[in-house]
Every structure is written in C-alpha cells, then in structure tokens.
Amino acid sequence: MNNLIKAEWFRLRHSGSSVLSGNLFIITFMSLAMTLFQFIGSEGLDISAMSFVTHAGMGIAMSVMVPAAMITGTFDSRLANYEIMKGTPPLQTVLSKILLVLILNTVFYFIPSILLVQIFDSGLLTAKMILLMYVCIAKSIVFATSICILFKSGVGTVIFVFAFAFQTMPLVILQYFTGIDMSAAASWFTATQVMIIGNQLLFDMEDLTLPLDGSYIEIKVIISFMITVAVMISLAHKSLKDKWEIQLTSPA
C-alpha cells in the first residue's frame, strides 16, 4: 500500500499545475471561502464555531469531491490499470485511495478550517465537535471514493455530490407515499448530522421547519460511519475483485 500512495503522491506532485496546485487551491480556498461566506451570511458578521460546523456541508462536499476525483481519475486515464496489472490486492487499492483522499482533505481542508475557526472563536469549538466533524468527513470520503472505484471513474464524485445534497429526498418521497414520519431517519445522513453537530447549542431544533432529531448524535455518526465503511468498501472491493464492468463514461 505504501508503494501505491508514494507513486500517487509523486504523480500528483509532478503532473503540472493543472492537477495538484490547481485543484488543491480549489480545495483549500474555495471550501474555506464557501464555508466562511455561508456562516457570515447566517450570523451577521459574528463568526462562531457552531455556525461554521452548521454550514460546513458545502465545504465538506467540495473538499471531498476534488481530491477524490483527482485520485480516482487514474481510472479514466487508465493509469490505475498498472495497479491492477501488477497484481495489487483489490482491498489495498481501495484503502490506499481512501487514505490518500483522507490525507489530502485533512491537510488542505480540515486542519486549515479548524485553525481558522479557532482564531475567530476559540471558546466554542469543542473536541467533540471536531471529532464528530472529522468522522463525518471520513464517511463522505469513503462514500465518494468507493463510488468512483465502483464506476471506475472520477466522474463518480458527481453522484456523491448529488447524494450529499439531496440525501433526504428519498425520505421525503417515502414519507409522501407511505405516510410514515421519516424525519427521525434524516439524522442518520451526513449533511443532516453536520447541521446537528453545529446546532446542538445554538437553538432548539424542535422549532425548525424541519425538526432535527439530535438525540444520540454521537452514536448515529459512528454507527453510520461503520455502516458506510462496511458497505461501500465491500462494494468497491468486490467491483475490483470481480472486475465489474460498469462505467459512467467511455474509457480514455
């Protein structure tokens, strides 16, 4: 796995401005800017840790999407074939890609974001919030990267962004057709969890138009992370092992 990560990091560093510097610039600055603009908008000019976390969803989506597309783009350029043809165990391929996306995200988005919020609001950013946020990011990375491996294309990140943005939509549809109140299930999804993590001390969530069930959020975050890891990594692993031939785009 070490060789895969070393080679991929080398490729990213030597692929010219279009890949590394360009994309990491996007991750670092656009994700941060998007996050900052959003919570500045909602809180006047009062920057707070809670409002950061509340509105971090867009930043997380961006900061996961770009490195996941960069790393799994090797399926589109067929460079990933070298990993397969040298007999790399499929699980190693999956884990190395997830780990590298996690490292890039942590270095270029998560740590700078946390430091930025600490500067503006050092008192309110709790260790629990940071940890739960990080688990939510890791969960998104596992999902996005696995989807891309499943479809053998970096374009798979589009599915991740749609899933992230419209994750409660299936619940709304289900509720419409079954009449069963599905709002409690929403807190099992990442975007909602991020809102709950940030909103816990901000206001009574029962007063919201869409009431958020914030109870046992730590457990829900961890269990949903474990389920995502188990399901998505198994699918990605099986797709590589059994050579599933499902593609979103024509190979290059």
Added chain:
Amino acid sequence: MENSVITIRGLSKSYKKHEVLHDFSLDVERGHICGLIGPNGAGKTTVMKIMGGLIRQSKGEMEFFGDGDDLDKNRSRMSFMIEQPIIANNMTARNNIEYIRLLRGYPDDRRVDEILELVGLTNTGKKNAGKFSLGMKQRLGIGMALLPKPEIMVLDEPVNGLDPEGIVEVRQLIKRMQEEWGVTVLISSHLLSELSELCTDFSIISNGRLVENLSREELLIKCRGHLAVRTDNINKTAAVLEDKLSISDYKVIHGEEIHIFERLDEILRISKTITDSGLIITKLNEEGQNLEDYYLEKVGGRNE
C-alpha cells in the same frame, strides 16, 4: 507442457449474449516469444486483458509460472502493455518511468536512467509525454513495462505507429530481452513479417476461436517448399498424383490448387503425367509459404 510459464485452458469471454472469445487455450514456455496472430476483433486484446486482470473471463482457467491459485501474486512478476501505452500525458518521460518505479516498488532509482537510455528517450528533457509522437509513446510504454525486470512481458501491438527504424529497434529490444534476460514474451502484432522473424511460437486466433498453436519449427515444416499446381480438374489431378505417381504428400488448397510437397526435383515428370492424363495445367510453380500466406490460409483470407 512442463516448462510452461503461461498456461491458458478453455478461456471464453461473453458480453451478454455476444461471445468474443471461445474456448481459447495456449501454452508459452519459459524464455519463448509467442506471437498471437489474428485479424482485428479476433480476441487478441481480450486474451491479454484477461491475463492482466483487467477483465474477468466467463469460463476457463489460467496459470502463471505453474500456479493458478494466486494469479495476482504472479502478476507481480509480469508486465503488460495492452492497447495503447498507458502514460500520464502531463508528466515527462522520466517522471512516467519514476512513477512506475515507485508503484512497482523497484528500489534502485538508477534503473530510470537505464530505461530511458534503453528506449532512446534520454533527450526528451521537460517535454510532457502527451506531446510525444506515437512512436515515442510506444517506446515509453515499453520502457515502463520493462522497468521492474519482469519474467513475462505481454505486449499488445508494440510496434503500432512506429517508423521502420523504430520497428527494428523494438524487435531488437524484444530479442535482447529474450536472449540476454530470459524474458518470456507474448506479443500480438499485425505485422506478420515482424513476428515471423521474432517469434519462437505462434498462436493463430480468428473470430474469438483458436485456429492453431504451433512452434516455429512446425511452421517452417508447414510453410516448406512445394509445387503449386492448378488444372481444369483438381480432383482428377489429385487422383492422377496418387495413382500414377504414388504421391501422397500433397494438399488441396480451397479446392482450386494442389500443393505437392514431395519429389520437387521431378517437375517435368509430374507435369507430363498430368497432361498425359488429359488435364490442362493452368499453373505450375515451385514456391514456399511465409507466415502471412500461412495465416491467410488458416483464417480463410483477409475478407473472412
């Protein structure tokens, strides 16, 4: 085969109901160069993709180095160049090779310079591989495959797009790989004259089906000199050869020509006997086949 490092048995591949490969079998012995020959769409690349683990066969089994249990482990001793060479277009030749060195875990970074020199890309400097000519890309692809010093190399159309000089260089390189480093090579190419000079074994494939596996020696025997005879009645001619000349080593080609493989020094007697039997000879030539003729004969001509 005892010394076989590539063993393929009954390999088939279907996409839904369309079968692109049917019951293909192959043995390649250590240190041999096997040419996989077939027209476009015959299934050559499919065989190589299955070998490389890029697609899964619908049926059949493979063994590398006599071991069919852990193909991935044995793939680490092999290198593949399938379809166009896979290169990172926005990296230089050196960085592409360094990328493979890191990926394959090859410890000695001096190998990068060795490979650049071997494939003649030392002077490409900071030029990105995306701006290389097709021939340079082919050479880079071969270099990337060669880097980990593989025991088996699988090369799909490695001389595609190369100029005559480049073709000779690649041929010499493959020959050197086999002779000096003992590398076993499975190679496909449309340039049959190249393969005939290079390969020790041939596997002919057409419409996804194996036509014939044969060694260079067997090919030479099959392509040996013969007397080609055409008359106004091929069946009667065959009977005349057997009854009046006691010739049994002959072959009727597509029902219109007879190739006689024995008593080639008795052309006058053969022709006189045929004409004395009331037959009209329309062609009488002493000739020999090359790989291309043999291949076309086997796959039923270029149009089939």
